[in-house]
Amino acid sequence: MDIRETRYRVTGMDCAACAAKVETAVSRLAGVERVSVSATAGSMRIGHAADATLLPAMKTQLGKLGYGVFPADGEKLGTKGRGRAHDRDHDHDRGQADIHAHAAGDGQGAWWGKRKGMLTIGCGVALGLAYGIGRLYPPIEWWAFLAALSVGLLPVANRALAAALAGTPFSIETLMTVAAVGAVIIGAAEEAAAVVFLFLVGELLEGVAAGRARAGIQNLASLVPKTAYVERGGAVEEVPAESLSLGAVILVRPGDRIAADGEIVEGDGAIDEAPVTGESVPVRKKAGDGVFAGTINTDAVLRVKVTAAAADNTIARVVKLVEEAQESKAPTERFIDRFSKVYTPGLLALGALVAVLPPLVAGAGWSEWIYKGLAILLIGCPCALVISTPAAIAAALSAGARRGLLIKGGAVLEALSSIDAMALDKTGTLTEGKPKVTDIVAIGRGEANVLSMAAALETGSSHPLALAILDRAKADRVPVPPASVAFALGGRGVAGKIGGKEVFLGSSAAAAERIALSADQLQRIAAFNDEGKSVAVLIAAGEPAAIIAMRDEPRADAQSGLAALRDAGVEPVMLTGDNKRTAAAIAKGLGLPVHAEMLPQDKQRIVRDLQSSGRKVAKVGDGINDAPALAAADVGIAMGGGADVALETADAAVLHGRVGDLAALIELSRRALSNIHQNIAVALGLKAVFLVTTIAGVTGLWPAILADTGATVLVTANAMRMLAWRPHAVRD
Helix, strand or coil, rough: EEEEEEEEEEEEECHHHHHHHHHHHHCCCCCCCEEEEECCCCCEEEECCCCCHHHHHHHHHHHHHCEEEEEEEEEEEEEECCHHHHHHHHHHHHHHHHHHHHHHCCCCCCCCCCCCHHHHHHHHHHHHHHHHHHHCCCCHHHHHHHHHHHHHHHHHHHHHHHHCCCCCCCHHHHHHHHHHHHHHCCHHHHHHHHHHHHHHHHHHHHHHHHHEEEEEHHHHCCCCEEEEEEECEEEEEEEHHCCCCCCCCECCCCCCCCCCCEEEEEEEEEEEEEHHHHHCCCCCCCCCCCCCCCECCCCCEEEECCCCCCCCCCCHHHHHHHHHHCCCCCHHHHHHHHHHHHHHHHHHHHHHHHHHHHHHHHHCCCCHHHHHHHHHHHHHHCCHHHHHHHHHHHHHHHHHHHHCCCCCHHHHHHHCCCCCCEEEHHHHHHHHCCCCEEEECCCCCCCHHHHHHHHHHHHCCCHHHHHHHHHHHHHCCCCCCCCEEEEEEECCCCEEECCCCEEEEEEEHHHHHHHEEEHHHHHHHHHHHCCEEEEEEECCCCEEEEEEEEEECCCCCCHHHHHHHCCCCCCEEEECCCHHHHHHHHHHHHHCCCCCCCCCHHHHHHHHHHHHCCCEEEEEEHHHHHHHHHCCCCCEEEEECCCHEEEEEEEEEECCCCCCCHHHHHHHHHHHHHHHHHEEEHHHHEEEEEHHHHHHHCHHHHHHHHHHHHHHHHHHHHHHHHHHHCCCHHCC
C-alpha cells in the first residue's frame, strides 16, 4: 500500500497529555497508519493511505476535544521510507509561509481573548457571584455554587467524554470531573466550584507557557524585514522580501535590517549580528563578505547580492530545523509518557481504595474518606509531570537556535550531556579553511614594497594562495601597481613585469632553479615548511626580494574553545586528511593529539575505536569526507556553513563556526538536563507531600488542586528560565 506522510498544525495543545489525546483520537480514524504529535511544536505528522481524505474527520474529532487542526503548506512529505533529506526538500517548498502560518494558527493575541481565557474568566466571575449570593441569601448558597461549578465543569466534562469516546478514558479531564461530581455528592459544592476554577487557571497558565515556548523560536522569523529595496535599471524599488530572487542586488541603508542572506558587493560597514548569533560587538564586513538575513547594518550604505531565497535563508532554516527537532522526543520524555499512561489509571484505583477501604475494613466515616479519595485524584493530576520535560527541551532548543546552536531534537540534547570525547576536523573546523599570509621576510627592500609586487602579479588569480596575498595587501592597504606581460608557469609560479623590471613569484624549488638562495634563506624556508606553511619566493630583477609564508591558520577562538571543552570534561582530538607535517604543526600549537592523512573511512574507524574504549564521542566536521564519521558518532556536529551532506548527517550544527560554541553546546545540554531533573523533582515531590498530608487529614480539596496548579506553574517557570540561557563565555 502506498503510504504518504502529511504534516498538520494543531492548535490548543499545552502539554504531552494533550498530544497523547490527539494522537489516540487521530490513530482511530480510517486510513491512518501512524501518528506522531508534538505539543511543543504544535504539529502532527500522519502516515496514511494515499487516497485517504482525513481533514474533515480530524476537524470533527479534534474539535470535540478542544483542538483545532489545519494542514501545513507543502503538506505532502513523501512515501514509504521517507528519508531526512527528502523531508527537508519538501520543507523547503513550505518556506516562510508555513512559519507565519504556525504563528497565526497558534492564535496570537492576549490570553483573555482566547477560548480558554474566556472560560476561566467566566468561571471566576460565576464563583465570585456565588460567594456574594451566599452572603446575601444563605438558603440558596449551595445552588449558587452548583451553578458556578457548572460554568466551568460542563466544558471539562464534555472534553472528558469526548476523550473517552476517542480512546483516552483516563484523561486529566476525567480525574477533574470525577472529583468535582464526587465533591457535590458529599455536599462540598463550594470546594468543587473553587477546584474547577483553579484547574482552569492551571490550564490557562500551561497554554500561556506553551505559547511562549513556541514564540521563542518564532520570534526569529520576525527578525527578517517584510520588504527590501532592490536596484533595477538604475532605480530603487521597494518589494516584498519573500519575492527576492537569487542574484538580485538590494540596497541596505544604515539602521536597516538585512532582508536576505547575501554577499556584500559594495560598501564597508559594521553589522550587528546579535539578533541572530548573540555576538555582542558589531562585525566589520566588506565587499565579498557574507551577511545573514535579520542582522542590522549600523553605519554605511551597503549593496548586497542575494545568495539564498526567503525559504532558504539562515533564519528560515533555523526555524524549520528547530520545529522538526521539537517533534522528536527525548528518552526522558518518552519515559514520562509511558509512565503517565500507567500513572493516571493507577491513581484512580488508589483514590477508590482510599475512599472505600477504611469505611469497609475499619468502620471509618464514609464522607471523610470519600473526601480524601477525591483529594488524591486532584493531587495526582499529572499536568506538572508531563510538562516538566518537553517545556524545558523546547526552551533549550529555542535558546540554542537564537545563538546559532542547532540541536535536532530532545534525544540529541540529552546525548550531548554525556559526551566526554570530541573528534574535530582541521580544515574549516579548527582552522578558517583558507590560507593567510603569516610571515613576510623582505630581502633588501621594504615589506610594503615586496607585498605590493607580489599582489600585482597575483591580481586576477583565484588560487587560494594568491587570494591570501591579495587579502594581505588589501588589509595592509599597500598600493598594487599594474603588472604587464604577466603569465602563469604551471605548477611553478607566476611571472611578469612591474615598472619595467622582471618579477617572479613561485615555489622555493622553482625559485632555486632561477637564482642561488643563500644558506640563511634556505634555512628560513625549511623552518617555515616544518611549521606546515606553504612558501613562495619573490624574485625581482634577478635577485631574491622576499620569502612569503602562508598557512590555513587556527580560528581566533580555537585555543580558548578547546580549553573550554577540557574544562567541561571533554577530551578533544584532531582528525584530518591533511599531510602529517601541516597537521602536526597546527595540532602542536593547539595542544591536541592528531591523526593525519585520514580517509573518510579512517575517520569513522577512529570514532569507533574511541567508542569501543567506553567513550561517548562527538564528531565535528564541515565537509563531505566527514559524513561517515558524523553518522557513526554518538553525536555528529556540523561546523559553520558546511556541505549540505554534513548538515543532513549531523545531529547538531554550530552555524557560526566558532570553536567556543562546541563547549556552549555541551553546557546548554547539561543545563537543560539539570532543569528537567529539577522539574521532575518538584512535580513528584509536591505530590508526595500532599498525598501524605491528605491521607493524614491535614489537607483537602483546595490545597490538593493548588498543589497541582502550583507545581505546574513552578515547573513551567523553571523551564522558561532556559529561554534566557547564554553561554558561559558570553556571560563573562
